[in-house]
Amino acid sequence: METGFWLTVGFWLALLVDFIIRVLAIIIVPRNRKPTSATAWLLAIFLIPYIGILFFLLIGSYKLPKRRRQKQDEINRFIIDSTEGIERVRRDHPWPPWLEGVVELNRKLGAMPLVGGNRASLNGDYQGSLDAMAAEVAKARRYVHVEFYILTLDKTTAPLFDELEAAVKRGVIVRVLLDHIASLRTPDYKKTLKRLTAMGAKWQLMLPVQPLKGKYQRPDLRNHRKLLIVDGRVAFMGSQNIIDRSYNKKSNIRRGLKWKELIVRLEGPIVAGLNAIFITDWYSETDELLRRETEPITDEIDDNELDAQVVPSGPGFAGENNLRLFLALLYYAQERIVITSPYFVPDESMLMAITSAVQRGIKVDLFVSEIGDQALVYHAQRSYYEALLRAGVRIWMYKAPYILHAKHFTIDDDVAVIGSSNMDMRSFQLNMEVSLMVRGRSFVEEMRRVEDGYREDSRELTLEEWMKQPLRSTVLDNLARLTSALQ
Numbered sequence: 001m002e003t004g005f006w007l008t009v010g011f012w013l014a015l016l017v018d019f020i021i022r023v024l025a026i027i028i029v030p031r032n033r034k035p036t037s038a039t040a041w042l043l044a045i046f047l048i049p050y051i052g053i054l055f056f057l058l059i060g061s062y063k064l065p066k067r068r069r070q071k072q073d074e075i076n077r078f079i080i081d082s083t084e085g086i087e088r089v090r091r092d093h094p095w096p097p098w099l100e101g102v103v104e105l106n107r108k109l110g111a112m113p114l115v116g117g118n119r120a121s122l123n124g125d126y127q128g129s130l131d132a133m134a135a136e137v138a139k140a141r142r143y144v145h146v147e148f149y150i151l152t153l154d155k156t157t158a159p160l161f162d163e164l165e166a167a168v169k170r171g172v173i174v175r176v177l178l179d180h181i182a183s184l185r186t187p188d189y190k191k192t193l194k195r196l197t198a199m200g201a202k203w204q205l206m207l208p209v210q211p212l213k214g215k216y217q218r219p220d221l222r223n224h225r226k227l228l229i230v231d232g233r234v235a236f237m238g239s240q241n242i243i244d245r246s247y248n249k250k251s252n253i254r255r256g257l258k259w260k261e262l263i264v265r266l267e268g269p270i271v272a273g274l275n276a277i278f279i280t281d282w283y284s285e286t287d288e289l290l291r292r293e294t295e296p297i298t299d300e301i302d303d304n305e306l307d308a309q310v311v312p313s314g315p316g317f318a319g320e321n322n323l324r325l326f327l328a329l330l331y332y333a334q335e336r337i338v339i340t341s342p343y344f345v346p347d348e349s350m351l352m353a354i355t356s357a358v359q360r361g362i363k364v365d366l367f368v369s370e371i372g373d374q375a376l377v378y379h380a381q382r383s384y385y386e387a388l389l390r391a392g393v394r395i396w397m398y399k400a401p402y403i404l405h406a407k408h409f410t411i412d413d414d415v416a417v418i419g420s421s422n423m424d425m426r427s428f429q430l431n432m433e434v435s436l437m438v439r440g441r442s443f444v445e446e447m448r449r450v451e452d453g454y455r456e457d458s459r460e461l462t463l464e465e466w467m468k469q470p471l472r473s474t475v476l477d478n479l480a481r482l483t484s485a486l487q
Contacts, residue, residue: 018049021045021049021050021053022045022046022049025041025042025045025046025053025056026042029041029042029045029056030042034347037425040482040483041056043482044056068217068284068316071283071284071316072284072316072317074283075280075283075284075316076111076317078276078280078289095439096332096334096412096414096415098328098332099414099415099439101328102325102328102329102332102415102437103309105324105325105328106309106311106321106325106437107309109311109317109318109319109321109324110310110311110312110313110317110321111312112273112276112309112310112311112312113273113309114307114308114309114437114439115268115269115270115273115307115308115309116269116305116306116307117268117269117305118266118267118268118269118270118305118306118307118308119266119267119268119305119306120264120265120266120267120306120308120438120440120443121264121265121446122262122263122264122265122418122446122447122450123262123263123264123265124260124261124262124263124406124450124453126240126245126258126259126260126261127156127245129236129238129240129261129263130156130157130159130160130240130242131159132236132263132265133160133228133236134159134160134162134163135163136228136230136234136236137160137163137164137167137228137230138163138166138167139230139231140167140172140230140231141172141231142172142173142231142232143172143173143174143175143230143231143232144164144167144172144173144174144175144228144229144230144231145175145227145228145229145230145275145278145279145282146164146174146175146176146177146227146228146242147176147177147178147206147223147225147226147227147228147277147278147281148177148178148179148225148226148227148228148241148242149178149179149182149183149222149223149224149225149226149241149420150178150179150182150183150186150241150242150243150247151176151178151183151192151241151242151243152183152186152187152188152189152192152242152243152248153188153191153192153195154188154243154244154248155244156243156244156245157242157243157244160242161195161199164176164199164201165195165199165200165201168199168200168201169200173202174199174200174201174202175201175202175203175204175278175282176196176201176202176203176204177203177204177205177206177223177278177281177282177285178192178203178205178206179205179206179207179222179223179224180205180206180207180208180209180210181207181209181219181220181222182222182224183205186243186247186248187248188248204282204285204286205285206222206223206281206285206432207221207222207223207432208285218430220426220430221315221430221431221432222430222431222432223281223314223431223432224420224421224427224431224432224433225237225277225281225420225432225433225434226238226239226240226241226420226434227274227277227278227434229271229274229275229278232271232272232275233267233271234265234266234267234271235265235266235267235270235271235274235275236263236264236265236266237263237264237266237274237418237419237420237434237436238261238262238263238264238406238407238418238419238420239261239262239263239342239405239406239407239408239419239420240259240261240262240263240405245258245259245261246258246259247259252373255401256401257371257373257401257402257403258401258402258403259402259403259405260398260402260403260404260405260406261405261406262340262406262407262408262418262450264418264436266308266436268305268306268308270308270309270310270436273308273309273310274310274434276310277310277312277434281432305440306438306439306440306442306443307438307439307440308436308437308438308439309436309437310434310435310436311325311419311434311435311436311437312432312433312434313421313427313428313432313433313434313435314430314431314432314433315429315430315432316432320428320429322421322427322428322433322435323347323349323350323428325417325435325437326350326353326409326417326423327349327350327353329409329411329415329417330350330353330354330357330411331353331356331357332411333357333362333411333412334362334412335362335363335412335413336362336363336364336365336410336411336412336413337354337357337362337363337364337365337409337410337411338364338365338367338409338410338448338451339354339364339365339366339367339409339423340366340367340404340406340407340408340409340451340454341366341367341368341407341409341422341423341424342368342369342403342404342405342406342407342422343374343377343381343422343423343424343426343427344366344368344381344384344422344423344424345377345380345381345384345423345424345425345426345481345484346384346423346424347425347428350423351384351387351388354366354388354391354393355387355388355391355393358391358392358393359391359392363394364392364393364394365393365394365396365451365455366388366393366394366395366396367396367398367404367451367454367455367458368381368395368396368397368398368404369397369398369400369402369403369404370397370398370399370400370458370459371400371401371403372403373403375480376480376483376484377424377480377484378480379473379476379477379479379480379481380477380480380481380483380484381424382473382477382480383477383478383480383481384481385461385466386463386466386467389461389462389463389466390463394460395460395461396454396455396458396459396460396461397458397459397460397461398454398457398458399457399458399459402457404454406450407419407420407421407422407423408447410444410447410448410451412444413441413444413445414439414441414444415437415438415439415444416437416438416443416444416447417435417436417437417438418435418436418438418447419433419434419435419436420433420434420435421433421434421435424484425484
């Protein structure tokens with residue numbers, strides 16, 4: 001009797017808890033959350049309530065801890081104060097009429113100004129980029145600031161580590177930031193930290209997940225930025241991490257996968273803006289606010305030099321800066337849009353902007369990889385191909401065994417954006433990213449040559465081919481699309 005009674009009590013108690021979870025979920029989950037994300041979370045909680053609520057408690061909040069959010073407010077004020085009055089841009093060459101508004105949008109959301117008098121060059125050679133960075137470190141006299149999502153010591157990156165060590169020996173201050181979780185997953189993580197310590201570099205993990213040390217936040221909130229600054233004189237940024245192009249994964253090596261990247265080398269006042277990003281990230285992790293070292297901004301600006309604006313983004317910023325920038329440029333485009341994104345999982349607003357662009361007569365090209373390295377993202381991305389193809393977007397698939405990991409896009413002949421940000425929900429909301437908007441026809445022309453190179457090494461996906469996809473692929477794609485909204 002007693003056993004039956006307690007079983008009955010347990011049954012009704014479980015039903016009551018289940019009912020309370022569902023009611024609370026309807027109240028809590030949709031608050032300040034996009035409808036697609038809220039719907040996906042509610043679906044997970046309703047179908048698998050105990051597991052769903054566990055995952056929601058673990059990764060349901062995309063906010064950084066309160067102390068970090070307070071630091072971000074300090075950081076924004078620091079950037080605004082330290083960049084006041086450096087908007088040295090020439091307007092004797094006509095701007096597109098819409099550019100002023102985009103610049104103001106970026107300034108308000110990300111605090112960084114548009115600055116003129118810059119020089120930029122692109123490098124799409126994987127080893128060539130690492131060699132170029134090592135060569136600049138060899139010239140360092142004051143400091144080297146290194147910040148990468150993944151930074152690891154292996155045969156490919158050893159020359160760069162050697163130059164960092166040599167720099168320390170000649171009295172240069174070397175500061176290094178690397179993302180904790182991303183770098184932890186690499187085979188040589190411990191060896192990398194030992195080498196940094198042994199050489200005398202000052203290094204710090206970004207967004208560490210170390211609860212026993214009192215350091216914890218949502219584990220998939222990551223710092224995805226890639227920056228290297230030497231003496232405030234030259235900077236590198238883009239999509240490339242400091243690791244072998246196979247990422248040293250056995251599965252990648254077995255499949256013969258190789259990453260294709262794009263890095264931009266910069267000189268001029270914009271280097272100070274990128275250095276400010278490093279300084280503020282260093283402050284976030286160490287509580288040490290470095291003296292902002294910059295080269296003087298000259299009044300002489302060459303006609304061929306570029307206007308550029310750094311756009312930092314991430315959960316510490318309100319308003320999804322990178323998404324708003326991308327949307328503004330997509331809607332302002334008059335002739336042509338070319339997008340390169342390894343992980344293309346747009347939200348409704350971006351999908352609408354892209355398809356609307358085609359419908360108003362804009363030529364839109366999208367470069368993606370023929371194969372994927374992350375199954376869920378790969379299938380989620382594929383779920384958008386039919387809608388894009390039907391709208392008239394031309395999809396170019398970069399041929400295997402390469403993973404086209406570059407992240408950039410161009411608007412007409414006027415503006416290009418390059419950086420660490422993918423066009424997916426993770427980069428819009430969860431990752432700390434940095435993008436660079438460049439205004440200058442010479443730079444856009446160089447980017448067009450890069451895009452033409454991609455086209456030569458790609459095949460075009462047609463709607464006819466896509467509609468022959470097997471049912472199992474469609475099912476996987478649609479399921480992956482649902483999970484992509486769980487942000």
